[in-house]
Amino acid sequence: MTDMPPPAPAAEFWEARYRDTDRVWSGRPNDLLVREASDLAPGTALDLGCGEGADAVWLASRGWRVTGVDISGTALERAAGxxxxxxxxxxxxxxxxxxxxxxPEGSFDLVSAHYLQSPVALDQQTVLRDAARAVAGGGTLLIVLHAGWPSWQTEPPFDVAFPTLDGILAELALPDGEWTVEVAETVRRPSASPQGADGFREDNVWRLRRL
Structure with a gap:
């Protein structure tokens, strides 16, 4: 297993990632967002790490008023387009x-945090605690994180500690009696290698409602 790549300022890393290619992501909303948010009544939503905007656009198309947040100005320009x-x-x-x-300032009926995992510096615990604080009363916090490398990734490119279901709940340090955990599960989905080999990847999903 190779070492973590040399640290780079997060903004510089992600800006280069978007600037150096016409499209980074598929343009489709994340499947687990669609699964978990389709039954929610539209309100205000915060999409953390929105990238090129597919999740935010999907939510807006269903009647939500969305704030999309990203570190890359190039990504945000594409998302707006x-x-x-x-x-x-x-x-x-x-x-x-x-x-x-x-x-971002304010509170939201839905705060969505998908795949806030990075090869460069990211204080994930602080971000997720901030996300929980931004959920309005009666609102939903949706977190989706990779639970491990894809099955075909025999030599991971760098060392990383993947989150566990109980571990994230403990790190959130939610006040007793203020939240209910509606979903906390590991989901396996197909994941083909860059060479087209069949495989799978597991994601952890948490959906919590603030009382």
């Missing part, structure tokens, strides 16, 4: 934040 193309540009506000150092 995708929202405009989908006819929901007036339902999404875009904010640039380096999560762990700054965070």
């Amino acid at each position: 995708h929202a405009a193309d989908a006819g929901v540009g007036d339902r999404v506000a875009w904010e640039r934040h380096e999560l762990g150092r700054s965070f």
Whole structure:
């Protein structure tokens, strides 16, 4: 197993990642967002690490008023363009934040944090605790994180500690009696290698409601 790549400023790393290619992600909303949020009544939503905006656009298309947050200005520009193309540009506000150092103001009926995992510095615990604090009464916190490398990844590119279901709940340090855990499970989904070999990857999913 190789060592973690040399540290780079997070903003520089992610800006280069988006700037160096026309598209990083598929343009489709995350499957687990669709699964977990389809039955929620639309309100205000915060999409943390929104990337090129697919999740935010999907939520806006279902009637949510969304704040999309990312560290990369290039990603946010693309996201705004995708929202405009989908006819929901007036339902999404875009904010640039380096999560762990700054965070959007306000409270939200849904706070969605998908795959806030990074090969460069990211204070995940602080970000997720900030996310929980941003959930309005009666609102939902949805967290999805990779539980391990894909099955075909025989030589992981760097060392990383993947979160456990109980571990994230403990790190959130939620006040007793203020939250209920609606979902805490590991989901296996197909994941093909870059060479097209069949495989799978497991993700951990937490859906919590603030009372």
